[in-house]
Every structure is written in C-alpha cells, then in structure tokens.
Amino acid sequence: MRRTLILGATSAIAAATARLLTERGDALYLVARDAAKLGAVAQDLRARGAAVQSAVADLTDTKRHEALLAAAADALGGLDVVLIAYGTLADQAACEADYRVAERELRTNLLSVVSLLTHLANRMEAQRSGTIAVISSVAGDRGRASNYVYGSAKGALSLFAQGLRNRLHPSGVRVVTIKPGLVDTPMTAHLKKNPLFASPEAVAKGVVRALDGGPEVVYLPAFWHLVMLGIRALPEGLFKRLRL
Amino acid sequence: MSGAESAYTSQYTSWGRYPRAQHRVRRLAWRHDAEAALTPGDGTVLPYAYGRSYGDVCLNDGGTLIDTRALNRLIAFDPQTGVLRAEAGVSLEQVLAFAVPRGFFLPVSPGTRYVSLAGAVANDVHGKNHHRAGTFGRHVRAFELLRSDSASGRAGCTRTRTDSASGRAGCTRTRTDSASGRAGCTRTRTDGARLVCSPEENPELFRATVGGLGLTGLMLWVEIALKPIRSAELEVETIKFANLDEFFELSAESDATHDYTVAWVDCAASGATLGRGLLMRGNEAADGPLTPHTTRRLNVPLEAPNALLNPLSIRAFNALYYHKRRAKVVRTRQHYSSFFYPLDALGGWNKLYGPRGLLQYQCVLPYAGDAGPLKMIFRAVADSGMGSPLAVLKVFGDLPSPGMLSFPRPGVTLALDFPNAGARTLALLARLDDIVRAEGGRLYPAKDARMSGRDFRRFYPQWRAFARFVDPRFSSSFWRRVTQDAAQETGGDGEDV
DSSP states (O other), rough: OEEEEEEESSHHHHHHHHHHHHHHHHHEEEEOOHHHHHHHHHHHHTTTTTTTHHHHHHHHOOGGHHHHHHHHHHHHSSSEEEEEEEOOOOHHHHHOOOOHHHHHHHHHIHHHHHHHHHHHHHHHHHHHEEEEEOOOGGSSOOEEEEEHHHHHHHHHHHHHHHHHHHHHHHTTOOOEEEEOOOBBSSSGSSSOOOOOOOOOOHHHHHHHHHHHOOOOOOESSTTTHHHHHHHSSHHHHHHHHHHH | OOOOSSSOOOOOOOHHHHHHHBBEEEOOOOOGGGGGGGSSSSOOEEEEESSSSSSSOOOOTTSSEEEOOOOOOOEEETTTTTEEEEEEEHHHHHHHHHHHHEEEOOOOSSSSSSSBHHHHHHHTOOOTTTHHOOOOOGEEEEEEESSOOTTTSSTTTTOTTTOOOOOOOOOOOGGGGGHHHHHHHHHHOOOEEEEEEOOSSSHHHHHHHTTSTSSSEEEEEEEEEEOOOOOOOOEEEEEEEEEHHHHHHHHHHHHHHEEEEEEETTTTGGGOOOOTTEEEEEEEOSOOOOOOOOOOOOEEOOOOOSSSSSSSHHHHHHHHHHHHSSEEEEEEEHHHHHHHHHHGGEEEEGGGGTTOOOEEEEEEOOOSSOOOOHHHHHHHHHHOOOSSSSSEEEOOOSSOSSTOOOOOOSEEEEEEEEEETTTTHHHHHHHHHHHHHHHHOOEEEGSSOOHHHHHHHOOOOHHHHHHTTTTTBBBHHHHHHHTTTTTTTSSSOOOOO
16 A cells, blocks of 8 residues: 655646545545645545545645645655645736736745655655655746746756756655646636647546656656657747747 | 636537537536536526537527536445435446446436436436336435525525535535535625435425426535446347337336346338337346446547438448347347447447437337337338437336426337438428327427427426526526427416417
8 A cells, every 4th residue: 555645636637646546545645725625535535435634735835844744644654655736827927917926826836846845855765765746747848938937837847856856866766757738627727628638537547657657757648748849849049939 | 716717619519419509618626616606797507517418408508508527526425325425527437437346336327428417317317227217316315406596585495504414324524514614605696505405305496406407506416326236247138029019018028027128229111110120128147247337449530421321321220230130039248338338439429410410309108008109200200211320219117207307207218310401300300299299298308409399398297387496597598499488378377288
C-alpha cells in the first residue's frame, strides 16, 4: 500500500487520479482549500472503498507548509508519493493591467509550489525514497502573448523541477513533471472546446503511469510532445509575428 | 465554478440530432453551490447530461442548459445492501464500472449505458426486464431536488437540509454535509429550496419528478437500490419467430422463465412474412467473472451521407440479420455489455443517419390477444417504403410506474428508427399516430420530436396535475411544443381530451 499525499485534491485531474489510486489501494491524504469541495471528493473516494484523510488548507500560505506536510506524513505513517496538482489559470489581460494580479498568479502557480517542493525534497532526500510529481503545463514550454504570465510560472516550475530531479537522483527520489495540454475541466470552462481537449480521466491515467515509472517528464496526452517540439522549434523571428 | 457559461452554441444536440437548437450553457461542477446555476438572467433552464434522449425533451432552444456531467461523484455505497447514492450526472456506465466488480448491477437499464442517473429518473426509463422489475423509478429510493422557487407555499413539501437524510441505510453523514449551511446563505439569491424526495418524503414531488422530463427542478443526487449478481454474464437464447402471433406466444412463455426479454422485428418484411423477427431472452449466469465492460473501441468519426441508410440498404440489412441465424434457437453466454448495450460498441452511431438526423418512434399499445393494431403499424411502415433498421418489440408487465408522466403501461411497446427524410417521414409518423390514438396507446416523450400537443395531452391526462410541479425557471423545447396550444383547447377545469 502506497501512502499518497495529493495537494490540490479538488482539481479535476487530481480527483480523477485519486480514483485510480483508490482502485489500487493507495492510502490517501487530500489537501484543498474549499471544505465543501474537498468533502465531496473525499466522500466519492470513501464510497469506492478508499482510506482517505483530508485537511483544508490554503496552499498559498507558505508559512503553514512545513506543519501541513508533517501532519500528512504522521497521518499516513510516512510519504511515498506526493502529487502537487493545484493552480490557477491566470487572466492574462488582468495581469497585464495590474502587476499585483500577475504577482498573485506567480505566487500561486510558482512560489508556493517551490516552497512545498523545497520541504518535500529535504524530507524525501533524507528518507532516500519517494516520488514527487508536479503538474506543470505545456504553456510553460514557450511564452505566448495570450498567457505568458501563467506560462512563465509553469515554465519556471518545470525548470525548478528539472533541477530538483538532478539534485535528488543520487538519493533515489523521483521527480516527475507532468505537462498536460488542454484539459476539459472547470479551470477551462470558459474556453471554447475543440478536439484538442482531453478529459481529466484520460490525463489521470497518464499521471498514474508516470507515478509508477518510466520517463520523468511526460506530456499528456502524448501528442502534445510533438506539438510542443514543433512550437519550440519555430524561430523567434517568426514566432513573435504569430498570435498564438 | 458552476456559473461558467459561454455564448449561444448549437453544440448540444439530442441523440436524434433533430431538431437542432441554440443554447447558453452553464456547467455545474459542485452540488453544494448549484444555486448559482439557477440565478435568473438568461431565460429558462433545463438540466442536460449525455443527450441520449432522441427528440427535444433534452433541448431548451433559446434558453440555458445546465450541463451536469461534472456532477459525477459517488456519495455513499453500502456493500451489504447495494444501496448507492451518487451525484446526478453519474452515468449508468460509471455505476456499472463501480458496481459490477462488487457484485451488483443496475436494477433496470435502458439500451445505452451513456445515460445519467438523473436522466434515467427524469425519463423513468425501462429495460428488457420490465415484466419483472417495472421502471427505473421503482428502484429509486430518494433524490435531492433544487428548486428555484421557495417550496414553502407548495402543499406537502418539506424543506430539508442538504444531505440530511442520514438515517437512510448505507449513507453515512460526513463533514461535507455541513454544506447545507451554505445552501442557506445562497437562498437569498434564488429563494430556492433543496428538497429530499422519496416515496415517503415529498411524495407528490417525487411522483412528478420521476418521468418529469427534468422540468421539476435540478436533481443533485439520486439514491438507487442496485441488485446483487453472481456473474457479469448472461445465459441468452435467440429464437426466430415467423409472425406476430408467434411473438406474443413466445414472449408470454419467456416472461415466465426469463428476467430479460426483447425482440427485434424485420419491419421491411411484408405479406406472409409480416412481423417476423428474433426474440432474445436471458437470465443472469449463476457464476462467472465479475468483469465490467471495457470502453468502446470504435467511433463513427463523421456524419454518414444521407443516402447510406436508404430503403434498399435497410431491407438488405434486415433480411441478412433475420437469416444470419439458421437454427430456430441459438443458445449463447454473453457479457452484459453485448446483451444490453450492443449499440454502445459503436460510439456516435446516430451519425450514421446523416446530417438530417433520425426520428425515433416508440409507442405502447394495449394488448388483449389481438396483434391486429401492431400489424397495421408494420403494414403502414412497409407500405411507406421507408424501412426502419431497428424495430424493437417488448411486452410490458403490469407493475405500476411511480411517475405521473411515466411512459410504460401494460401492453406491447414498439420502437422504430427512421432516417429523417423530411415531410415523407413526418407523414408516415402521423399515420402511425392515428393508429396509436385509435387503439388507446401512447408515445414516449424521451423518443419524440414531433407528436402534437393534443396527442400528448390525450396520452398523458395527468399532465395538468404534473404542470403544477414544473419549476417556474425550468422549461424545454418539448414542454413548450406540447403545451403551448393547450389554452385554446379547453375552457373547462378538468383534464382535456
């Protein structure tokens, strides 16, 4: 039985992942900000037979991180897997108009995750085992006019995770970076849907596969790997003229 | 984020893809803040999940659809009794994936598993075991209904706090249930009410909502009693019958020995072969693996050209299908997915009917030993030259349906699929209406896109009693279509005929 902590457990991808982990018997500890949503997700997993514990917390409050992780580790009797799945899709126009909005987005999507990763890295390095998975985004692979604030937070996060992977390799700790493309979730409810959108369930399957082994940087669904190869390969002189 | 909505879109269609409609869409992700979905502002609302009803009961042209597919969480399950409480948008497919490995199955299932729990309640669906189990609604223990109006003025309705039905077997109260406090706060926005309905609690609203076509409020969760199974497989017999009299004999005999019966009729056949077909009957296997279905592999990627399903190809298909089995009786062991959901194997099969869509026609006719009325229908279909590739026949039992507008009643039900060929198809269906009306039968709203308001009100004399329970914020294309001309019809106070 794996002991798994999910931070941001009410996100659609996290909740779908938690169902799959329940089927295989993981003991789960869920953290999310909204008590009612967290309750609904935990109830679903309990009805499916999972051992679920949970805590309500605003993860942007970095001062609480150490205590929160200690409480989760105590409750589970240790930590084998940690999935960091929260984030906000920044309103690009609002970020452009007001630095404070951009700063808030960077705090949520980057700095608070860096704080968690720092605590987790030290904990798992000491125990010399474990898997840390973080949900980044294909948006972090190249800055675009339509969402470069969100994209820069995710891009920096991917880079941070890459460095951490490098640091933790000798201690046997895996660091997994997950880069979903467009996913049909409440986060993207306002976007017009097209065939590029994947379901949270499909992405969750890929997350579980990545937690189990294999490559430590995964695009979900996999076709985004090719798409982003193409997008990264475009020369800047051309790219800046495109409105993507 | 329950209030997310886009501009008008035509992406939401019914399964028949006729008629087409324009909607605003609100996607509802959390049951505790569902009040936001009923906030006034853009016309009437109607819940929508997988769009498997055929005509316009799931459409609300010019209004708003509340997409409930993200309400897909379980709430409680009792592995001893098989009582399951789950959110309204949980599909039967999701229920099966969860329940079958645990040794439970749906008490009643329609011919597709891509139906939400709330949709199954709202259309009070039936299945191949109607003669034993009645309709879906008979197995519903309770549901929670969110109304846009205050229920205090409604006689017999008791307002309940969210999820407070903790006394119900198998359902444990948890911390989240305190979300009811929030429901109280948001009431100022909508003056709505959350009502738990069951045969005992708010029984009138329960009867209105079962078969109530989504018009009585927004269902947030449904509690049903699953039934225990020992295998995911069934022992199935397929038997040829040469005419309708033989069908009725075979059906009566099978109803006594089998949980599930249904027949397919070659409705391109005429003359001496009129009413020939295949009867499928099955019982659950006594032992076997409890493996749920796998997800489908094949999808219809694009619309077929209109000409694909023409009278000639349908005739050929039917004859082939009838003669495929040489023997009079074929015995097989089948997984439930191929027995109950053969069409689900081909995703988007409705697109085979081309861009103009299809029209389903499902009626129930009283039966007292005379196959004459059915023969008239088959003759009318054969004479029209418009074949139906799928003609399904089933004798209903006499277990009463709990809903005011529930379709099933004792007799024989026939379902036909027609490619939409415009006026010709509509003229044929109008002829069939004449037969159904004269025989005292009725049509199934979930399958209908065109019956007249007069016919609907004649078929469902309780419609006026039902109308009192329609939520003032809710409407559908179907409901407007069948009620808009009611006023000119009667001045009286009784039910109109």
